[in-house]
């Protein structure tokens with residue numbers, strides 16, 4: 001699993017431009033799955049036991065947030081739009097890589113130096129429209145030789161091991177989910193399961209999990225009985241976050257199971273029992289309405305899908321240094337594999 005994590009975290013793939021990351025995922029899936037395929041939006045699928053029952057879709061989104069070139073000015077500076085939700089403060093001072101037709105184009109995020117920011121402006125939070133990207137071009141013409149309007153970019157970064165267990169990287173949200181669903185499939189195949197289990201690396205979650213994301217059409221096409229979504233959630237074990245408001249979620253405390261209206265109670269109970277079988281108590285997160293993940297799309301597919309959400313605790317979401325525990329990933333894969341192994345033809349997911 002570690003090798004796949006490293007390769008996937010380093011792949012660059014903002015929403016709508018996921019093919020580099022998807023190729024890594026599909027290659028890994030080809031090594032053991034009974035079937036692998038892709039769809040027109042770029043979703044990737046890997047299945048075991050085609051024809052088995054029930055049919056389970058496990059989804060982790062493979063896109064990441066990024067930037068899109070919107071305008072090239074006369075001096076050759078690039079002005080960008082956000083692909084997904086950025087805190088513009090995070091971008092200040094970063095290096096970026098633009099994925100252009102001719103390859104990776106390096107750039108730096110430009111902003112007035114502290115000496116040039118006077119008075120009230122120094123108190124204000126920076127906005128994306130205040131920032132530009134400098135690729136070293138002397139003119140619009142020179143810049144256009146390297147990049148085109150609509151090219152996307154990501155922050156240049158490499159994953160960093162803080163300890164044997166803790167890994168920091170730019171694309172943790174949600175490449176780790178894509179890893180966990182594939183690893184769960186691999187373990188279920190090894191343990192033996194009768195369900196038709198399908199792992200999916202979904203696209204475009206960061207720009208609209210309900211309306212635009214690949215999970216919506218992916219789940220329509222697959223028509224599953226059960227959906228299991230693996231995404232990241234905010235760890236609240238760091239300074240300046242209120243547990244009364246955001247709950248108590250610990251990095252390294254194991255995978256997190258969501259409870260609430262979007263979550264099927266039978267799936268929740270079976271996931272919780274699968275965790276106990278694996279020897280630990282899951283963390284639980286209260287989500288009364290929508291989850292803000294692919295789970296919201298999958299549960300609404302066709303006539304409705306019994307859906308659960310397994311979350312990986314993540315510190316510093318949507319920053320170049322998101323932080324996860326490898327042990328949490330391992331346990332999440334184990335819980336979902338046990339869940340799959342425990343399924344039988346005819347299982348009911350009706351709320352009792």
Ligand SMILES: [Zn+2]
Nearest residue numbers: 173174206318
């Ligand atoms: Zn996200």
